[in-house]
Amino acid sequence: MTRPKLLIFDLDGTLIDSRRDLIECVNATLRHCNLPPLHDDRIAGFIGDGATALVERSLQASAGDPSFRHHKALTFFLSYYREHLLDHTEVYPGVLSSLAALMTSPNAPLMAVLTNKPVNPSRRICDALRLTPYFFGNYGGNSFTTKKPDPEGLLAIWREAEQLGGERLQAHEIIMVGDSEVDIRTARNAGIGAWGCMWGFATSKMLAEGPDALAQNATDWLALVQAGDGVP
Known part of the structure; x- marks a missing residue:
């Protein structure tokens, strides 16, 4: 990998x-x-x-x-x-520390949010829950002409990341991370990899789509990234 x-x-x-x-x-x-x-x-x-x-x-x-x-x-x-929107909503356990570890890791990946939630609530939530600093972009269901699983938004983020990083990115260097079948289908429609999260709202439907890897909790994200370098 x-x-x-x-x-x-x-x-x-x-x-x-x-x-x-x-x-x-x-x-x-x-x-x-x-x-x-x-x-x-x-x-x-x-x-x-x-x-x-x-x-x-x-x-x-x-x-x-x-x-x-x-x-x-x-x-x-x-x-x-x-x-x-913030009465009960909270970050899942391990998410903030895992994002921090990813951001500070050697050859840290760029990170962005792509949700089907309208973009303004998405950004308000990420601001309030201290998620925003980890992402170069946060895009919602009304940010583009289509929503996931259409790959339009993902492809736009791909292009933006290339501009930020100053290099072309290959499909095998990009991963969609999500809990639902919609996220896995979005990745497939864009020709990139997909990691499934086992703590979300649609686990059985997500598993049926055959993600490339599974995270049992958010701390698995760093291990999955490191696996690409052969780091145990």
Whole structure:
């Protein structure tokens, strides 16, 4: 395995545990639409494709109608989430120390965030939880014309990293790190490697996509990077 020069991280379920805040905001939205709440695990299964998909899937599941739409629901959700996005959300254990170790390691890889969450909430969360200094960029589901698993955003980050580093990067030198099948598919669509995180929201779906390596916890990231140099 080649030592990676660029690591692109998912946010929810990978760097941060936002499960409780997202669930509570979805159920607040359902109440706003006069619909019954959903079980936590049902909502968690809808996370990963951005706010629009999360709200739409939750509305349809609560209403019991696959065609159900509520034009004001997404607006309410986004407004409510802006006020509550840090009520319970926290960094997963070991993430901050692992990012610090990666940043200070010899031949440190460049690092960025690519999430399907809208970019402003993503940056607010990363600022508040002291994640921002580790990344040269933080891009959300509305930063580009498409979302993951379309590779557009990843390819843009790839080009930016080349400009920052002053060298061309090969596909085998780039890794997408995430907890869901969306992240693995994004990596495959861009022709790069993928590491799966075993502590997120969609472990079984992620595993079904066959990531190249697995991290049991965040401290495994440094070991995976070092493995490219033959470092045990």
